[in-house]
Structure formats: structure tokens, C-alpha cells
Amino acid sequence: MRKYFVTGLLVLVPLAITAWVLHLVISTMDQSLLLIPERWLDKKHRPSGLGTILTVLAVFLTGLLTNNLVGNFMVRQWEKLLHRIPVVSSLYGSVKQVSDTLFSDSGNAFRKAVLIPYPHAGSRTIAFLTGAPAVEVAKYLDEEHISVYVPTTPNPTSGYFLMLPKKDVIELDMSVDAALKYIVSMGVVVPEQNLT
Known part of the structure; x- marks a missing residue:
């Protein structure tokens, strides 16, 4: 019984979320009709x-x-x-x-997927390389730092901007798209290994 319920959820939840997002996008875009005078629109049809x-x-x-x-x-x-x-x-x-x-x-907003120590030294998370700290900031840093964006799961549009010592950052052999899928899926969708 439980197996069938979980299987049903695995099929219906992605469909429901996709439909909800599409409905949200379409209803938001439909608001552009408010710019058109009412007398030009036939609300019934x-x-x-x-x-x-x-x-x-x-x-x-x-x-x-x-x-x-x-x-x-x-x-x-x-x-x-x-x-x-x-x-x-x-x-x-x-x-x-x-x-x-x-x-x-x-x-190239996200140049490279990287592995960083976050939120503390004993744990790791995937982040995206965004560049180097501004000159005004870099002059106060004692060693070479890089700027990274740490997205949150499952909504990668919110996150944290960090400046970390370059020596603490590991560049991953993973595309930005694959890393984003990995983050959004909360680690469930594992990127395929490059066998080159």
C-alpha cells in the first residue's frame, strides 16, 4: 500500500509543481492586460x-x-x-x-561549480565562482580570495555571497547546469561522471 502511494507521489508531485509554476507565470503575465483600456476587451470572450x-x-x-x-x-x-x-x-x-x-x-554569472567549506569548516557545499573581491575589499584581505555564490536548496535564486581564501576552494569537474540540478534536487539527482 505504502509503495503505491509513494510511487503515485513521485509521479504527481513534479506534475503538480510544474502546473503550479506555469499557472503562476501565466497569471502574472496576464496582468499586462490591465494596461489595455477595458472598453477594448470583451471579458466574456x-x-x-x-x-x-x-x-x-x-x-x-x-x-x-x-x-x-x-x-x-x-x-x-x-x-x-x-x-x-x-x-x-x-x-x-x-x-x-x-x-x-x-x-x-x-x-558568465556563474563561471564554475566549486566545493567550499560551509556553513562551518567541517561541512562542504557546492557554490558557484563569480569572480574576485573588489579592489577596495581585497586590500584588507591577507591572502588571495575569490567570490562565490552559495545557492539555497531547493530555491537557488536565494543564497549567500561569500569571499573565501582561494586555497579553501576546490574546483569541480561539473558543469554549472549539472551542479544546479544537483542543488535543486537536494542531492537526489546525481550528475553523471565524465568518462573522458
Whole structure:
């Protein structure tokens, strides 16, 4: 009896979580319909997901229009304006920097999967190499340090930023994608060994 229940859970839980996440994403994107005047929308015959389609279309068109000389110029002018507004400037600048790093083709937010001592010397966890400490910070460190991001399980979008002595960090022969799957699955999905 217990075996069948566990088997059912193993099949249904991933499906339920996937459906829940998709529902959350689609309902959030449907909020873009609030930008359209009500008189243009027929609430009785409006298909679910119309906002999602409009959002994806708006993102695509924005990318298409800004990928030329005129569009690029307009984006630069818009950003100059945003950088002059006190609170918006710091917020927009930080978000833009992170999104450029994460989403650009040349960006490498997570360069390498590494093994570090965390949360104390007797235990280990997987982290991602993000770079070196800033010059202002590095001058106060007595030896060479590296910067790492330690994701939490099962939600890797939250985590901790640490600066550790380079000698304490072990580089893993594991892709960033494989390491992320390993972390999100709480160690259940073990990466395949490279037999090269």
C-alpha cells in the first residue's frame, strides 16, 4: 500500500509543481492586460493566456526595435534620463547590471561549480565562482580570495555571497547546469561522471 502511494507521489508531485509554476507565470503575465483600456476587451470572450501572449510579443518587439541603430540610441537616452533620478538611478543601475550579467550571451554569472567549506569548516557545499573581491575589499584581505555564490536548496535564486581564501576552494569537474540540478534536487539527482 505504502509503495503505491509513494510511487503515485513521485509521479504527481513534479506534475503538480510544474502546473503550479506555469499557472503562476501565466497569471502574472496576464496582468499586462490591465494596461489595455477595458472598453477594448470583451471579458466574456477573452481567452486565458492572452496577457501572456501579449507580454511575450511586447518583449520580442522591444528586442527587435532596440536591436538597430535608432532603437539603441533611444534606449541609451532613456537610460541617461533614469540615471538622473536619485532613487531610480541606483535601483535601475543595480538591476540592469545583474540582468546584463545573467542574460547576455557573453555574460558568465556563474563561471564554475566549486566545493567550499560551509556553513562551518567541517561541512562542504557546492557554490558557484563569480569572480574576485573588489579592489577596495581585497586590500584588507591577507591572502588571495575569490567570490562565490552559495545557492539555497531547493530555491537557488536565494543564497549567500561569500569571499573565501582561494586555497579553501576546490574546483569541480561539473558543469554549472549539472551542479544546479544537483542543488535543486537536494542531492537526489546525481550528475553523471565524465568518462573522458
